[in-house]
Amino acid sequence: xxxxxxxxxxxxxxxxxxxxQQTGCEISGSSDFEIKNLAPLxxxxxxxxxxxxxxxxxxxxxxxxxxxxxxxPKFIDKAPNGMVLLTCAEPYAAYAKAAxxxxxxxxxxxxxxxxxxxxxxxxxxxxCSIGAFTSIGENVVIGAGSxxxxxxxIRSAQIGANCVIHDGVRIGxxxxxxxxxxxxxxxxxxxxxxxxxDNVEIGANSCVDRGSGPNTSIDSxxxxxxxxxxxxxxxxxxxxxxxxxxxxxxxTKIGDFVVIGGKAGIAxxxxxxxxxxxxxxxxxxxxxxxxxxxxxxxAVEIKDWHRATVLINKMVKGRKYDDN
Amino acid sequence: xxxxxxxxxxxxxxxxxxxxQQTGCEISGSSDFEIKNLAPLxxxxxxxxxxxxxxxxxxxxxxxxxxxxxxxPKFIDKAPNGMVLLTCAEPYAAYAKAAxxxxxxxxxxxxxxxxxxxxxxxxxxxxCSIGAFTSIGENVVIGAGSxxxxxxxIRSAQIGANCVIHDGVRIGxxxxxxxxxxxxxxxxxxxxxxxxxDNVEIGANSCVDRGSGPNTSIDSxxxxxxxxxxxxxxxxxxxxxxxxxxxxxxxTKIGDFVVIGGKAGIAxxxxxxxxxxxxxxxxxxxxxxxxxxxxxxxAVEIKDWHRATVLINKMVKGRKYDDN
Amino acid sequence: xxxxxxxxxxxxxxxxxxxxQQTGCEISGSSDFEIKNLAPLxxxxxxxxxxxxxxxxxxxxxxxxxxxxxxxPKFIDKAPNGMVLLTCAEPYAAYAKAAxxxxxxxxxxxxxxxxxxxxxxxxxxxxCSIGAFTSIGENVVIGAGSxxxxxxxIRSAQIGANCVIHDGVRIGxxxxxxxxxxxxxxxxxxxxxxxxxDNVEIGANSCVDRGSGPNTSIDSxxxxxxxxxxxxxxxxxxxxxxxxxxxxxxxTKIGDFVVIGGKAGIAxxxxxxxxxxxxxxxxxxxxxxxxxxxxxxxAVEIKDWHRATVLINKMVKGRKYDDN
Numbered sequence: 001x002x003x004x005x006x007x008x009x010x011x012x013x014x015x016x017x018x019x020x021q022q023t024g025c026e027i028s029g030s031s032d033f034e035i036k037n038l039a040p041l042x043x044x045x046x047x048x049x050x051x052x053x054x055x056x057x058x059x060x061x062x063x064x065x066x067x068x069x070x071x072x073p074k075f076i077d078k079a080p081n082g083m084v085l086l087t088c089a090e091p092y093a094a095y096a097k098a099a100x101x102x103x104x105x106x107x108x109x110x111x112x113x114x115x116x117x118x119x120x121x122x123x124x125x126x127x128c129s130i131g132a133f134t135s136i137g138e139n140v141v142i143g144a145g146s147x148x149x150x151x152x153x154i155r156s157a158q159i160g161a162n163c164v165i166h167d168g169v170r171i172g173x174x175x176x177x178x179x180x181x182x183x184x185x186x187x188x189x190x191x192x193x194x195x196x197x198d199n200v201e202i203g204a205n206s207c208v209d210r211g212s213g214p215n216t217s218i219d220s221x222x223x224x225x226x227x228x229x230x231x232x233x234x235x236x237x238x239x240x241x242x243x244x245x246x247x248x249x250x251x252t253k254i255g256d257f258v259v260i261g262g263k264a265g266i267a268x269x270x271x272x273x274x275x276x277x278x279x280x281x282x283x284x285x286x287x288x289x290x291x292x293x294x295x296x297x298x299a300v301e302i303k304d305w306h307r308a309t310v311l312i313n314k315m316v317k318g319r320k321y322d323d324n
Numbered sequence: 325x326x327x328x329x330x331x332x333x334x335x336x337x338x339x340x341x342x343x344x345q346q347t348g349c350e351i352s353g354s355s356d357f358e359i360k361n362l363a364p365l366x367x368x369x370x371x372x373x374x375x376x377x378x379x380x381x382x383x384x385x386x387x388x389x390x391x392x393x394x395x396x397p398k399f400i401d402k403a404p405n406g407m408v409l410l411t412c413a414e415p416y417a418a419y420a421k422a423a424x425x426x427x428x429x430x431x432x433x434x435x436x437x438x439x440x441x442x443x444x445x446x447x448x449x450x451x452c453s454i455g456a457f458t459s460i461g462e463n464v465v466i467g468a469g470s471x472x473x474x475x476x477x478i479r480s481a482q483i484g485a486n487c488v489i490h491d492g493v494r495i496g497x498x499x500x501x502x503x504x505x506x507x508x509x510x511x512x513x514x515x516x517x518x519x520x521x522d523n524v525e526i527g528a529n530s531c532v533d534r535g536s537g538p539n540t541s542i543d544s545x546x547x548x549x550x551x552x553x554x555x556x557x558x559x560x561x562x563x564x565x566x567x568x569x570x571x572x573x574x575x576t577k578i579g580d581f582v583v584i585g586g587k588a589g590i591a592x593x594x595x596x597x598x599x600x601x602x603x604x605x606x607x608x609x610x611x612x613x614x615x616x617x618x619x620x621x622x623a624v625e626i627k628d629w630h631r632a633t634v635l636i637n638k639m640v641k642g643r644k645y646d647d648n
Numbered sequence: 649x650x651x652x653x654x655x656x657x658x659x660x661x662x663x664x665x666x667x668x669q670q671t672g673c674e675i676s677g678s679s680d681f682e683i684k685n686l687a688p689l690x691x692x693x694x695x696x697x698x699x700x701x702x703x704x705x706x707x708x709x710x711x712x713x714x715x716x717x718x719x720x721p722k723f724i725d726k727a728p729n730g731m732v733l734l735t736c737a738e739p740y741a742a743y744a745k746a747a748x749x750x751x752x753x754x755x756x757x758x759x760x761x762x763x764x765x766x767x768x769x770x771x772x773x774x775x776c777s778i779g780a781f782t783s784i785g786e787n788v789v790i791g792a793g794s795x796x797x798x799x800x801x802i803r804s805a806q807i808g809a810n811c812v813i814h815d816g817v818r819i820g821x822x823x824x825x826x827x828x829x830x831x832x833x834x835x836x837x838x839x840x841x842x843x844x845x846d847n848v849e850i851g852a853n854s855c856v857d858r859g860s861g862p863n864t865s866i867d868s869x870x871x872x873x874x875x876x877x878x879x880x881x882x883x884x885x886x887x888x889x890x891x892x893x894x895x896x897x898x899x900t901k902i903g904d905f906v907v908i909g910g911k912a913g914i915a916x917x918x919x920x921x922x923x924x925x926x927x928x929x930x931x932x933x934x935x936x937x938x939x940x941x942x943x944x945x946x947a948v949e950i951k952d953w954h955r956a957t958v959l960i961n962k963m964v965k966g967r968k969y970d971d972n
Contacts, residue, residue: 004841004863006787006804038839040861093827096834103837105822106786115765117439117456117474132765133457133781133799135474135491138430139330149821150765150783150801151457153474153491156330167783167801167818168853170491170528173473174429176549176568179417180583184523184545184563186420189427191362193328199832204818204855205492205875207528207550207568213364215328221832225824226855226877227529227895229551229568229586239832244824244855244877245895245913247551247569247587249604259828262877263895263913263931265569265587265605280897281913281931281945283587283605297605297621297945298633300640307640309946316948316955441763441780441798457781459798459815462754463654475781477798477815480654494815494852497797498753500873500892503741504907508847508869508887510744513751515686517652529816531852531874531892537688539652551853553874553892553910571875571893571911573928589893589911589929607911607929621929621945622957624964631964 008103012036016068016084019049022101023094025086028076033067033084038099041066049086051095070094107131107147125161137172143198156210160198160220168205171196175209175216175232175250188212190232197221203228203244212250225262237274255290279305332427336360340392340408343373346425347418349410352400357391357408362423365390373410375419394418431455431471449485461496467522480534484522484544492529495520499533499540499556499574512536514556521545527552527568536574549586561598579614603629656751660684664716664732667697670749671742673734676724681715681732686747689714697734699743718742755779755795773809785820791846804858808846808868816853819844823857823864823880823898836860838880845869851876851892860898873910885922903938927953 017031036047041057044050044066051070052061061069062078069079073087088094107129115132118124122136125144130136134152142148143161152165155172165171177188192211197220202208206228208216214233218224221239229247230236236248237256246260249268258272261280266272273290283297296305341355360371365381368374368390375394376385385393385402392408394415403409412418431453439456442448446464454460455474464478467485472478476489479496489495496518502509516535521544526532530552532540538557542548545563553571554560560572561580570584573592582596585604590596597614607621620629665679684695689705692698692714699718700709709717710726717727721735736742755777763780766772770784773792778784782800790796791809800813803820813819820842826833840859845868850856854876856864862881866872869887877895878884884896885904894908897916906920909928914920921938931945944953 004804004858005839006841006858007785008837008839038861090827090829092836093829093834096825096827096836099837099839100835103839105837113765117437131801132783133475135456137331151475151492151781151799151816153455156328164822166821168475168492168529168799168816168855170550173490173528173550174488176527176547177420178547178565179414179420180565181414181417182581185547185565186417187424187525188416188420189332189423189429191329191332191423191427193330201835203824204821204857205529205551205816205853207492209528209550210328210330213362223824223826223833225879226818226821226857227551227853227875229549231568241826241828241833244879244897245569245893249568249586257830262897262915263587263911267586267604280915280933285604300637304637304640308636311639312636312956312960313948313952315959316952441761457799459780461655475799475816477779480652492799492816492853494874497814497852497874498812500851500871501744502871502889503738503744504889505738505741506905509871509889510741511748511849512740512744513656513747513753515653515656515747515751517654529853529875531816533852533874534652534654537686551875555892569893573892573910587911591910591928609928624961628961628964632960635963636960 005103007106009106009109010102011104012102013047014101016086019068019098019101020086023070023086023088023097025070025088025094026073027084028073028079028087029068029082029084031084035068038102039066041069044069049098051091051098053091053095070098105147107149108145110147113150131167140172149204156192157194157196157208159196160200162199163196164201166202166204166206166226169202170205170207171202172208172210175212177212177232177250192216192233194218197238200224206230219256231268243280277302329427331430333430333433334426335428336426337371338425340410343392343422343425344410347394347410347412347421349394349412349418350397351408352397352403352411353392353406353408355408359392362426363390365393368393373422375415375422377415377419394422429471431473432469434471437474455491464496473528480516481518481520481532483520484524486523487520488525490526490528490530490550493526494529494531495526496532496534499536501536501556501574516540516557518542521562524548530554543580555592567604601626653751655754657754657757658750659752660750661695662749664734667716667746667749668734671718671734671736671745673718673736673742674721675732676721676727676735677716677730677732679732683716686750687714689717692717697746699739699746701739701743718746753795755797756793758795761798779815788820797852804840805842805844805856807844808848810847811844812849814850814852814854814874817850818853818855819850820856820858823860825860825880825898840864840881842866845886848872854878867904879916891928925950 013036039048041060050066068084110129112130113132118136122140130148131150137155141158146163149167157172174190178185195217203226208230219238225244231250233251240258243262245263254272255274264282266284275291277293279295282299284299293302337360363372365384374390397411434453436454437456442460449468454472458476461479465482470487473491481496498514501512519541527550532554543562549568555574557575564582567586569587578596579598588606590608599615601617603619606623608623617626661684687696689708698714716732758777760778761780766784770788778796779798785803789806794811797815805820822838825836843865851874856878857880867886873892879898881899888906891910893911902920903922912930914932923939925941927943930947932947941950
């Protein structure tokens with residue numbers, strides 16, 4: 001396997017000592033080698049840096065031919081002879097940093113496309129990139145170093161620095177607000193905006209509606225995948241991870257470091273405490289305390305959901321439920 | 325909190341008597357005051373109009389400093405001294421109308437972007453707006469006063485008057501029709517179109533496929549949220565509300581005033597009667613009678629779904645199911 | 649009902665003998681008639697070809713006025729007097745082929761829009777069409793005869809021949825890869841690409857992320873509906889059918905001829921064997937053996953899911969579960 005690395009700028013090579021310093025790793029072995037590229041355990045060879053984080057791949061690690069490998073220090077004894085080991089407590093994060101040393105996305109340096117449509121009142125920070133066929137509306141603010149993809153539309157929004165907004169994202173359109181009535185539904189003007197912090201990433205074709213009066217907000221460091229719906233007045237804290245096709249209904253407030261699995265649906269006006277974890281495909285209809293894990297539809301404490309699954313399965317298999 | 329009101333044209337101020345007349349409210353107090361703006365209960369002050377519709381916020385209402393407030397007449401006795409009360413049976417609808425008096429979306433008066441791609445055979449009604457990077461195909465008809473967003477694509481469709489089609493919507497592409505076979509799948513030409521009534525709203529990045537022979541249709545007054553999928557030959561009645569990320573499979577027929585919660589999935593070839601309500605996250609596999617409420621996966625009558633949830637929860641907690 | 653047939657080129661008429669030959673049907677009756685158009689059973693008349701595949705519509709078939717009709721040979725005795733019957737084992741596939749004889753999409757011959765943005769290094773095959781406001785990135789390869797819609801963005805991808813990529817599709821953006829940590833999440837460069845075979849169709853606003861190192865791949869003949877999410881490193885085999893709003897998480901491998909119902913969510917790192925069928929709205933968390941059918945959340949063998957539904961329904965209705 002060869003990495004395509006298409007649309008990236010290669011910035012290597014680097015010697016082992018420099019990589020260790022930049023990624024916060026300890027070196028076990030010689031620090032003199034030059035590393036030319038990255039490769040997975042099973043195909044890496046001379047001049048390559050690999051990484052080992054999942055003990056499922058221990059066999060591959062033991063026979064790996066890479067010049068150097070990032071791993072947890074507990075695996076030092078398993079490393080093949082001659083391999084330089086770069087050890088740290090979070091090997092995947094160290095690998096991510098090393099990969100960033102070697103490869104920089106061309107999108108980050110592409111600049112502003114002549115085929116984008118940018119309103120003269122919009123304020124675009126230094127070193128931003130904006131793709132073709134993207135609309136940036138009146139009074140929009142985009143912080144320095146942010147990368148806005150192609151076919152994006154942004155209105156009524158302030159976006160922080162170093163954000164990545166992928167292709168086809170919609171930010172700041174009117175929220176879904178109607179006064180429902182027996183003779184039809186009356187539209188409620190959506191007078192709030194969208195406020196997005198720094199280092200936020202929003203995946204392709206996701207939507208973030210403007211607030212109905214208050215703002216919709218996404219705080220710094222939060223990462224959102226593709227095809228996600230963020231409704232009006234939702235508040236999302238720092239460093240959350242929201243996986244593809246999730247939907248968060250209006251006015252729900254989400255704390256920091258919340259992790260939401262793919263396709264989860266979260267009802268409106270809920271509070272999800274910091275550090276909560278919500279299983280993929282869940283349907284959430286109640287508040288979730290900080291630090292807890294939930295799953296199922298309707299979502300319950302994750303152990304109870306797994307118990308219910310086991311119990312129903314036993315019943316279906318013809319065993320009495322009180323055998324449980 | 326200050327409303328951003330970005331992308332809106334401010335049309336106030338108005339005096340209380342005029343607002344009451346336009347919104348169908350009775351005045352309790354003086355009608356001479358001038359109202360300059362809208363504000364929520366907790367921050368409203370002199371010159372502001374607020375509204376009170378959810379008794380959860382009674383404390384805020386009692387101490388509210390707004391010059392005037394829209395509320396149900398049953399709350400007249402609770403209103404603070406000096407507040408002008410505008411009373412009616414549907415306060416949220418009255419507030420929506422008042423908000424429309426004060427604010428008009430600039431999108432409604434933006435006109436047709438020079439960066440849109442409109443086929444010469446398309447018929448665009450008076451006072452339409454069409455955003456940048458939007459494609460309007462051959463023979464498409466769009467009624468007067470409709471607002472089409474940015475990055476939209478429309479083909480093989482007739483759209484009524486005063487519709488709002490948000491950014492990134494796809495209307496009229498071929499439906500998903502294949503004759504499946506052991507040697508591969510043969511594409512079936514999709515020869516129908518899309519017919520959309522008046523006052524329909526379709527949210528960002530939603531998709532409405534053209535029919536396979538018959539048309540796909542959405543009748544007047546129906547409101548559709550973001551990232552919704554409407555498959556070929558689906559017929560949706562008047563004044564339905566379809567929340568974000570719902571999917572309606574091919575040939576299903578939906579009556580009038582049906583309300584569908586977020587992320588519900590509805591199988592193909594079903595009939596959903598008028599006035600039905602479908603809970604968020606449901607998976608619907610059967611017809612639904614008019615006026616009934618369903619939820620769950622597979623969806624059942626809503627009370628049965630809630631009973632099943634309670635029952636499973638009790639079993640998981642170790643209590644015998646027949647304690648129920 | 650008249651078919652709109654908008655955006656199609658009419659290529660008829662054809663005589664019955666020619667249609668039979670092209671669709672692999674036997675003729676029962678005269679082969680001399682000329683067929684001018686296609687129509688459903690209930691409205692077809694002189695000069696029309698209809699088709700009958702679902703015994704639910706037997707009454708319509710018996711009284712149908714079409715000049716000719718495609719049907720399974722077992723219905724020869726039921727055909728009305730004077731109707732020419734074209735018989736074969738797979739009538740819907742034969743109808744699809746006949747419809748393709750009569751109608752060809754104008755998109756197939758539209759050519760490359762002057763309003764598309766195509767990188768000079770991209771290689772576009774012969775007879776491709778590319779719509780307005782579509783971006784084709786550096787080094788992208790598109791095979792002969794492929795049709796790319798409007799507002800599409802494609803990067804880091806190789807696409808085969810005769811593919812159809814509908815409006816708003818996103819291919820090749822960075823996958824959702826972060827090393828999560830207590831001080832924030834570190835982005836992992838996504839160095840793989842996307843490889844798509846021949847005769848693949850991808851529906852409106854769907855997303856296919858580039859791989860993280862390995863490629864994301866979709867093999868020939870696979871058909872994907874609207875608003876589908878294909879995450880990084882997913883591998884999909886030949887001739888699969890993936891219905892709207894499905895989501896397939898990272899690194900999952902799917903065999904050939906797998907059929908996935910609408911809105912199903914499939915977890916990452918799973919193996920779905922060839923010929924498997926996954927029910928609509930399912931949440932899949934385990935591997936699925938070849939040829940098996942699964943449904944539910946979490947998904948189980950389809951019969952067990954149906955049994956669980958029946959069993960829970962009985963319990964809710966107050967009957968003892970061991971009455972089952």
